[in-house]
Amino acid sequence: MCGIVGYIGKKNAVDVVLDGLKKLEYRGYDSSGIAVVKDGRLQIRRSVGKLKNLEENIEKRPLKANISIGHTRWATHGKPSEENAHPHTDPTKSIVIVHNGIVENYAELKSGLEKEGKEFKSETDTEVIAHLIKKYYKDTLHCAVRKTLKEIRGSYALGVICKDEPNKIVCARQDAPLIIGVGKGENFLASDISALLSYARDMIFLENGDIAELTSDKIIITDTENNVKNREVKNIKWDCVQAEKEGYKHFMLKEIYEQPRTIEDTFRGRIYPDEGRVYIEEVKLSKEDVKNISNVYIVACGTAYHSGLVSKFLFENFAKIPTEVDIASEFRYREPILNEKTLVIVVSQSGETADTLAALRLAKSKGCVTLAVCNVVGSSISREADHVVYTRCGPEIGVASTKAFTGQLTALYILALDWARKKESLSKEKLKKYLKELWEVPVKIGNFLKQAENVYEVAKKFAHKKDFLYLGRHINYSIALEGALKLKELSYIHAEGYAAGEMKHGPIALIDDDMPVVSIAVKSRIYEKINSNIEEAKARGGIIIVIASESDKAIADKGYSVIYVPDCDEFVSPILSVIPLQLLAYYVSVALGCDVDQPRNLAKSVTVE
Ligand code: F6R
Numbered sequence: 245m246c247g248i249v250g251y252i253g254k255k256n257a258v259d260v261v262l263d264g265l266k267k268l269e270y271r272g273y274d275s276s277g278i279a280v281v282k283d284g285r286l287q288i289r290r291s292v293g294k295l296k297n298l299e300e301n302i303e304k305r306p307l308k309a310n311i312s313i314g315h316t317r318w319a320t321h322g323k324p325s326e327e328n329a330h331p332h333t334d335p336t337k338s339i340v341i342v343h344n345g346i347v348e349n350y351a352e353l354k355s356g357l358e359k360e361g362k363e364f365k366s367e368t369d370t371e372v373i374a375h376l377i378k379k380y381y382k383d384t385l386h387c388a389v390r391k392t393l394k395e396i397r398g399s400y401a402l403g404v405i406c407k408d409e410p411n412k413i414v415c416a417r418q419d420a421p422l423i424i425g426v427g428k429g430e431n432f433l434a435s436d437i438s439a440l441l442s443y444a445r446d447m448i449f450l451e452n453g454d455i456a457e458l459t460s461d462k463i464i465i466t467d468t469e470n471n472v473k474n475r476e477v478k479n480i481k482w483d484c485v486q487a488e489k490e491g492y493k494h495f496m497l498k499e500i501y502e503q504p505r506t507i508e509d510t511f512r513g514r515i516y517p518d519e520g521r522v523y524i525e526e527v528k529l530s531k532e533d534v535k536n537i538s539n540v541y542i543v544a545c546g547t548a549y550h551s552g553l554v555s556k557f558l559f560e561n562f563a564k565i566p567t568e569v570d571i572a573s574e575f576r577y578r579e580p581i582l583n584e585k586t587l588v589i590v591v592s593q594s595g596e597t598a599d600t601l602a603a604l605r606l607a608k609s610k611g612c613v614t615l616a617v618c619n620v621v622g623s624s625i626s627r628e629a630d631h632v633v634y635t636r637c638g639p640e641i642g643v644a645s646t647k648a649f650t651g652q653l654t655a656l657y658i659l660a661l662d663w664a665r666k667k668e669s670l671s672k673e674k675l676k677k678y679l680k681e682l683w684e685v686p687v688k689i690g691n692f693l694k695q696a697e698n699v700y701e702v703a704k705k706f707a708h709k710k711d712f713l714y715l716g717r718h719i720n721y722s723i724a725l726e727g728a729l730k731l732k733e734l735s736y737i738h739a740e741g742y743a744a745g746e747m748k749h750g751p752i753a754l755i756d757d758d759m760p761v762v763s764i765a766v767k768s769r770i771y772e773k774i775n776s777n778i779e780e781a782k783a784r785g786g787i788i789i790v791i792a793s794e795s796d797k798a799i800a801d802k803g804y805s806v807i808y809v810p811d812c813d814e815f816v817s818p819i820l821s822v823i824p825l826q827l828l829a830y831y832v833s834v835a836l837g838c839d840v841d842q843p844r845n846l847a848k849s850v851t852v853e
Contacts, residue, residue: 246344247271247329248422249439250313250413251336252405253430253460254633257312260432262299265316266441269295270641270841270848271344271435275329278302279340280309281410286340290329294842311410315342321350322367325497332371333380335363338407339385341377343370344435345399345420346852353395369398377404380709386457388467389414393455397600399851403433416455417808420851421596421623424448424456424463426477431458434776436620437480437490438639445454448475449622478622482638494840500826501693504686505818506637506647510654514790517679520672522662527615527631534666537587537613538567542566542656543575543603544591545850547645551617551652552591553722554818561815562678564669572599575606582610584822589615593640593696595623602853604628616653619648633659640797642841643848644734646826649726653819681813689809689823699824702789702805703820703831706760707763712737713754714825715744715781717774723764723818727825734833734841744777757785762828764821767793768814778804789828791821 247268251260261278269276276298278291287307291297312513315330322328331340347353351370353482357375358364364371373392385406393400399419405412415422415433425432425444433456434440437447448463454473456465465473492498500603516525540559542552551567559567570580572590576599582588588607590601595618604625607614616629619637619730626632635651661678664670670678706712714733716724725741732739742751744763755761761781765774788804793811800806807824833840 245585246318247316247435248313248342248344248401248403248433249435250415250458251430252311252411252458253427254310255430257309258307260300260443261300261312261314262295263442264382264432265295265314265432267439268435269316270643270845272316273842274283274317274319274324275312275326276316276330277329278307278312278314279331279405280307280312280521281405281407282307282309284407284410285533286333286337288331288333288340290326291329292324292326292329311405311413312341313342313405313413321346321369322691328364328368328845330370332366332368332374334374336378339377339381340405341370341374342403343373344401344851345418347372347396347400348398349396353522360647362840373400373402373730381406385409385414387411389416390455392472393418394470401435409460413458414455415450415458417450418452419601421451421622423622424450424458430460431463433458437482438641441480441482445480446477447480448477449627451475451627458543494642494830496644496830499640499642499647500830502638503552503647503650503823504690504693506635506651507654508691509636510651511658511682514537514658514697515682517676519666520676520679522658522665522679523632523659524662526633527659527662529613529631533667534615534663536585538585540565540587540589541575541580541582541607542567542569542589542591543572543607544600545572545597547649547726548591548593548600548652550722550726550729551656552589554653554719554723555656555660557719558657558815559663562660562670563663563667565663572597572603576603578658582607582612584611584613586612587611587615589617589656590625590629591652592623592625593619593635593645595620595625596849596851597625598851598853600627601628606724611842619651643843643846644730644829649822650819654682657816666690678813678815681816685812685816688812692809692820692823696824696827699807699827700831702807703828704835705805706787706789707735707832709758709760709836710738711754711759711785712739713759713761713781714739714741714779715747715749715761715774716741717744717770717777718768719818720764720766720768720821723822723825724823727762727829730826730829731832733846734829734840735836735838736844737832742817744774747777747780752780752784755781755784755786757787759786760789760824761786762789762791764791765799765823766791766809766814766817767796767811768817780803791824
């Protein structure tokens with residue numbers, strides 16, 4: 245969690261850092277702060293709440309310099325307050341740091357420093373790092389940071405400046421992302437590339453254990469033993485405009501409407517429906533390798549976990565591989581039975597989710613083959629997994645995941661078909677049919693989005709309700725869970741997703757004439773079954789909202805609110821049926837005046853356990 249940005253060069257560093265922090269606000273928005281060195285003096289501004297508070301603070305007490313570091317915080321140690329906001333300094337105010345991560349042994353380090361007479365101003369774990377750097381500062385900042393990092397256990401992306409070496413920034417990473425933007429006569433650092441896209445295209449993704457020293461015209465990377473490390477400079481092609489709202493009121497709405505393109509980008513060059521061919525360049529598993537897989541675990545958190553639940557049906561139905569799906573925070577502590585024939589797929593938009601990363605490491609330690617479905621190029625998960633399928637969705641800024649989810653569904657669908665092909669568990673005709681079905685999805689979603697006004701009407705009508713039920717079955721049960729999650733996180737309305745067949749075993753007691761029941765009843769093998777479940781809910785007074793297939797004319801006469809989606813095969817239907825549920829949650833949230841892109845208590849990238 246938290247976002248950090250740094251700049252050294254000829255521009256006004258304060259403008260560059262503030263601009264970068266704006267792009268990183270999705271990583272946390274409890275407080276923010278910025279530090280500069282000017283005329284041999286450290287100057288710091290910090291504010292509680294969103295970044296605009298810091299901007300107002302700087303307007304009142306202006307800052308200008310050629311070197312700066314900044315931070316936007318999501319609290320882990322210590323409440324959101326000005327004292328706990330970064331940057332933090334040592335007591336003599338000569339070292340200043342910004343930090344993303346957690347110092348696991350901070351209590352022990354802090355008590356050691358307190359015994360030496362050091363006083364602390366905040367409740368954060370970060371402040372101990374500033375104290376330690378000062379303690380070890382004898383000759384150079386770089387050397388002091390190296391010594392400090394040897395004492396720290398935990399995760400960090402760090403940016404450090406020192407008033408006595410005003411021409412350099414030292415930064416370091418361990419289990420938290422940190423990227424260097426390479427400029428001409430200027431250099432940058434940030435937690436992710438979206439903060440730097442307006443300034444630099446050449447990026448270096450620091451690796452665990454790296455410490456870098458940035459001056460305006462030089463970047464030196466070493467490890468903690470001071471051995472020089474050569475890191476590749478990657479040219480990033482992401483479009484700057486991709487990271488902006490493009491005229492939409494919220495990033496989330498923009499990202500919902502981007503889905504025809506992001507889904508297509510995810511399968512582009514990977515599927516050839518006419519030839520019945522699938523080609524995923526990044527996955528180097530041969531036919532023999534795939535045949536040797538005894539079982540698959542899909543491990544992820546939140547929305548990404550729901551994509552795993554959908555994909556279980558695909559791996560089992562298409563590739564005939566027994567598949568289990570687990571929440572990463574559960575998987576890592578329950579001693580799952582894993583061996584070298586188990587393939588573990590981790591799914592993560594950010595590629596930095598702490599529990600998912602830990603699950604990946606656990607799988608690796610047990611000798612499993614690992615594969616990541618990931619959106620952020622160069623993220624920790626994408627670098628550590630044996631194979632990666634990128635979802636090619638571009639930056640997802642809205643805290644609620646939308647386009648990354650359909651990207652994950654797309655990538656996993658392709659993967660299941662690729663393995664079905666390698667195992668010959670599907671006929672060529674079926675393979676072509678399923679590929680064609682996916683191929684048509686972007687156009688179908690585009691058509692749906694062009695006339696999605698009735699979702700807005702439904703949202704307006706029911707936004708004041710206190711509880712919602714979401715029902716689904718078979719492959720769309722997970723979409724009921726996802727629909728409920730979207731509503732909860734965006735509008736703070738209580739919502740539950742249920743397998744419709746489970747209703748009679750307890751939850752049906754919840755239904756009364758004030759309860760909207762959102763049901764996914766698209767054409768599929770369980771169409772009749774879910775319709776009976778809907779009738780049962782209606783008989784108890786439930787207000788029925790149905791996601792139905794366009795060709796289902798009969799459903800129009802049943803007195804439900806109906807949202808039609810284009811007809812498609814049941815195995816791709818989750819990619820379509822989730823779109824109205826994303827929009828429903830979005831419009832309810834807007835109707836209630838909630839903060840759509842930054843819902844309360846949440847942050848985009850959960851890099852702590
Ligand atoms: C919900 C949402 C979260 C994430 C989860 C995993 O809208 O976005 O539930 O899906 O925190 O994040 P990643 O995919 O980055 O690992």
